[in-house]
Structure formats: structure tokens, C-alpha cells
Amino acid sequence: MDPLGPQGRAHARADGRELDWSILMARAQSGDRGAYHRLLEEIAPYLRALAARRRVDAADIEDFVQDILLAVHAIRHTYDPARPFGPWLVTIANCRITDGLRRRTRRMARELPFDREHETFAEPQANFSEADSNARALMEEVEKLPPGQRFAVRLLKLEERSLKEAAAVSGRSIGALKVASHRALRTLKRVLTRRGHET
Amino acid sequence: MITTPEFINALAANAAPVRRVRPMARAWIWIIIAALVLLLLAISQGPRPDLVERLREPVFGIGLGASLLTGILAAVAASFMSLPDRSRLWSLLPAPSLVLWLSTIGYGCIVNWVGLVPGAVTLGEIARCFATLLLTSVPLSVALLFLLRHGALVRPYEVALGGSLAVAAITAAALTLFHNLDATVMVMIWNLGVAALIVTLAGTFGRKILRAMAPRVLPG
Incomplete structure (x- = not known):
């Protein structure tokens, strides 16, 4: 028992x-x-x-x-x-x-929720297809960044965390995060502009 | 969004050794700082001329002792309250001495009201009182915020209030030690008024300031 x-x-x-x-x-x-x-x-x-x-x-x-x-x-x-x-x-x-x-x-x-009534056109395709493809292209390029820059962009730009918080998560200094994020944005701007010209 | 496993990897990779907080040791550090501030003020301003004489009066001695004890016990309570796993009942630690301190002031009002002597309250004396108020409360507040900043994540309001009571009580004791506050209304203003002011300021801004000073704290 x-x-x-x-x-x-x-x-x-x-x-x-x-x-x-x-x-x-x-x-x-x-x-x-x-x-x-x-x-x-x-x-x-x-x-x-x-x-x-x-x-x-x-x-x-x-x-x-x-x-x-x-x-x-x-x-x-x-x-x-x-x-x-x-x-x-x-x-x-x-x-x-x-x-x-x-x-x-x-x-x-x-804040107010973004409802379907706020869309410019009734068809979802009209509103989101371009945004979706842009977002996909951006995410593809983010994945190609060096690990340090990728982590900085994810924390600071995509998740909108503060510098202090991102520094605590990544263990890197605020200065290093700023530099990594700046370099990442410059690279993304260059690559995405080139992609835009090609299409 | 970063996934939780990735987040855990990042935190674990950033786990440097840490020194454990010892609440009594932190409280002692603050009490020693408070003693040093009072000592420096005694050297620079000198105690009130009739201090020895006044200390022979039981109500004066008990009131001064109770305000000093309230400051010490409130600092100990705030230090324990700043730890997540300690009981909120720690906040009651300074209550008996606080009651005793307030009753001596109340007793003075009822039994021995000393009226204002015309010409006794000068602008110079008020300015000196303000100087003592700032020279005591500012360094003690900064020291306490620094020592208890980890409390920001769990009980910011209680820690700020407990800390402010400690600062207020020691500041009131400093004013009593270094200034001739004989008129009852002056005793009330410079004891209760100062205590109420400091505790109200801490209640309004303490939480935000504590958060700003917190170690690697989250956005508020």
C-alpha cells in the first residue's frame, strides 16, 4: 500500500x-x-x-x-x-x-483595433499581397545578415525592445547593439533597393 | 518574434556569477551612511546649544530616540521587503517606534504647547533648516535607492514607501538635533511636515525613480 x-x-x-x-x-x-x-x-x-x-x-x-x-x-x-x-x-x-x-x-x-472596415479595398489581396511580399523579402534578407546584426535587428527593430532590454538579453553593450543595428539597416537598405530595381 | 528557447539560450549565455544580496548587510550599510551624514552635520553645523539640557526631558529624549529608531527599523524593513520571497509583514517593523515618535509630538501639542515667540522664526533659520533637510535627505535617498534598486521588479511601491519613511525619520532627527525647534508648531512642521513631504514624494515618484535605477530592468 x-x-x-x-x-x-x-x-x-x-x-x-x-x-x-x-x-x-x-x-x-x-x-x-x-x-x-x-x-x-x-x-x-x-x-x-x-x-x-x-x-x-x-x-x-x-x-x-x-x-x-x-x-x-x-x-x-x-x-x-x-x-x-x-x-x-x-x-x-x-x-x-x-x-x-x-x-x-x-x-x-x-489604441483602436485595426478592423476590416479600415481597409482601402474590400478584397484582402488588394491590401496585403504587396505588404506580404515585402515582409517576406525583408525577412529573407534579415536571415542572411551576420548573427550579431541579425540578433540586433530582431530585438531592436522587429520586436521593438528597448536598447537596455536588448542589452540584457544579448549580453552585448548598448553601443555594440547600436553599431550592429546601424550596419544591419545599411546592408538591408542597400540589398532591398537593389532587389527593387531588379524587379 | 524571438522564441522562448532562443531567449533562454541568450540569457544562459549571459549568466555571469553574481553576489547574493544580504538584506541585513545592506541595511547596515545605509545605517552607517546615515550615522556619517549626522556626524558630518554635527561637525559642520554643531548641535543645538541646549541639546544636553533638552535630552534630560523625557519627552524630548524619547521622541528623538523613537525617530532615530523608526529610521533604522524602516531601513531594515525596506531592505527585507525588496526581496521577492520575504513577507509583506516586514512593513510593520517600524510601526511601534513610529507610533511612539508621533505620540511624543502629540503629547507635546496637548500637554505642553509652546507658542511661537515673535521674531524667533527668521528667514536665516528657515534657510538653515532647509539646508539640513536637503543635506540629510538627498544623500540618504540616493544611497537607499542604490542599495534597494533590485526591489523595482517586485514591490516598487512598498520599497519606496518604506525607504522614504527611513529617510524622513532620520531627517526629522537631524532637524531636532541641530536646530532650536522649541515652538510646538515648528516641531510639527519640521517633523510631521517633512515626513509627510518625503513620503508623499516617494509615493508619487519613488516607483518611477526606483525603476529607472533598477539593474537591467524591463521597460515600465
Whole structure:
């Protein structure tokens, strides 16, 4: 007979997992990148579940997860391995989710959705075919950029992150990101202009 | 959009070793800075001439002690509150000494009201009080914001308010130590007024300033 029962087993599993996370974070604080990578990979699904429970839109969940991961990264020095990891993580996650939802509500109050009625022509092709092909061409050229420049364009231009945030994600200085992004835009302008002349 | 696995790779590649935050150590650093500021003010301005005499009065001594204790306990509370896994009940730590400090001021109002002597409040004295106010509160606020900037991501409002109470209490103690605030109305203005001003400013702007100073913080 199982002395723990199903609930007891679930608790034991959760306790064991939390202990693992605590050990992984302690190692990450001393600079063990492998342990940190494993920790972030393991907590990501848990954060997704937390965000879903707070009624975050399915389309926005990954944004929220990344926001929480970045916060965890920025203040990982505030975790004390002598204490449980769960409450530390959940407090950060809840604060970031509340903050994110508040920001979104404020933005929604100022912005209007772009409805079909706003299109110039009724046929979708008339409105989007050119934009789609331009976007595809742009993405193709972005993929051809050197990795540093590609990452800078993705973070700063396509995802519209701030320089500070992009620097935190990429581990590069703000100056290096500015230079990479400037060079990438110059290359893209040159290549896309040439492509435009050829077609 | 960058995918979460790519994002995790980027964060892990950027994981330099970090030094853990020790909340008591941070609180002690701030308390030592506060003591140094008071010492420098004592050297430059000199304590009020009747300080020894006034300290013999229980209400004065208890009030001064309670305001200093409120500053120290509020700094400790803000330091613990800035950590995500610590209880919000830490915010109650300075409450008993705060109540004691406010009651001594209230007691002075009710039992021993000292009226304003005509000509006692001069522009020069007000300017000196303002100088003490700025010389105490500005460096202590900057130091506290720097020490607790990691609190921006989790409890910016509570940390800013706790920190501002610490700054306000020490500033009020400095004003009591270095200026002849004998008239009850002056004691109220320079204690309660200053405390209310600093806490209100922190409530209004503290969150934003803390965010601006946060380590690699997200856009707000």
C-alpha cells in the first residue's frame, strides 16, 4: 500500500522539483551556465501555466514568460538558496504578470483595433499581397545578415525592445547593439533597393 | 518574434556569477551612511546649544530616540521587503517606534504647547533648516535607492514607501538635533511636515525613480 497517496505523491514531486530548482539556481549564481539553462528551461512551462491561470491571452503568453524570465535573470542575486525557490519565483511571476496586464490595459485604452472596415479595398489581396511580399523579402534578407546584426535587428527593430532590454538579453553593450543595428539597416537598405530595381 | 528557447539560450549565455544580496548587510550599510551624514552635520553645523539640557526631558529624549529608531527599523524593513520571497509583514517593523515618535509630538501639542515667540522664526533659520533637510535627505535617498534598486521588479511601491519613511525619520532627527525647534508648531512642521513631504514624494515618484535605477530592468 502507498503510504503517501496521490496527493502526497504530488506534494513530494513538487517538493523534489523545487529542491532541484533551488540547487540549480545556487549553481547559476556561481556562474554555472549549464545549470542556469536547465533551470530556465524547466521553469518556463510552469510560468506558462501561471500566466494562463491569470487569464493572459494565449497569443501573449510567450511575451509574459519572457518578461518573467528576464526579471528572474535581472534579480537572480536576490535568491537565497537556504530558502524555498517556489515563493521567490511565484512572487516575481505574479508581479510581472500584474504589471504586464496593467500596461496592456492602459495601451488598449489608447489604441483602436485595426478592423476590416479600415481597409482601402474590400478584397484582402488588394491590401496585403504587396505588404506580404515585402515582409517576406525583408525577412529573407534579415536571415542572411551576420548573427550579431541579425540578433540586433530582431530585438531592436522587429520586436521593438528597448536598447537596455536588448542589452540584457544579448549580453552585448548598448553601443555594440547600436553599431550592429546601424550596419544591419545599411546592408538591408542597400540589398532591398537593389532587389527593387531588379524587379 | 524571438522564441522562448532562443531567449533562454541568450540569457544562459549571459549568466555571469553574481553576489547574493544580504538584506541585513545592506541595511547596515545605509545605517552607517546615515550615522556619517549626522556626524558630518554635527561637525559642520554643531548641535543645538541646549541639546544636553533638552535630552534630560523625557519627552524630548524619547521622541528623538523613537525617530532615530523608526529610521533604522524602516531601513531594515525596506531592505527585507525588496526581496521577492520575504513577507509583506516586514512593513510593520517600524510601526511601534513610529507610533511612539508621533505620540511624543502629540503629547507635546496637548500637554505642553509652546507658542511661537515673535521674531524667533527668521528667514536665516528657515534657510538653515532647509539646508539640513536637503543635506540629510538627498544623500540618504540616493544611497537607499542604490542599495534597494533590485526591489523595482517586485514591490516598487512598498520599497519606496518604506525607504522614504527611513529617510524622513532620520531627517526629522537631524532637524531636532541641530536646530532650536522649541515652538510646538515648528516641531510639527519640521517633523510631521517633512515626513509627510518625503513620503508623499516617494509615493508619487519613488516607483518611477526606483525603476529607472533598477539593474537591467524591463521597460515600465
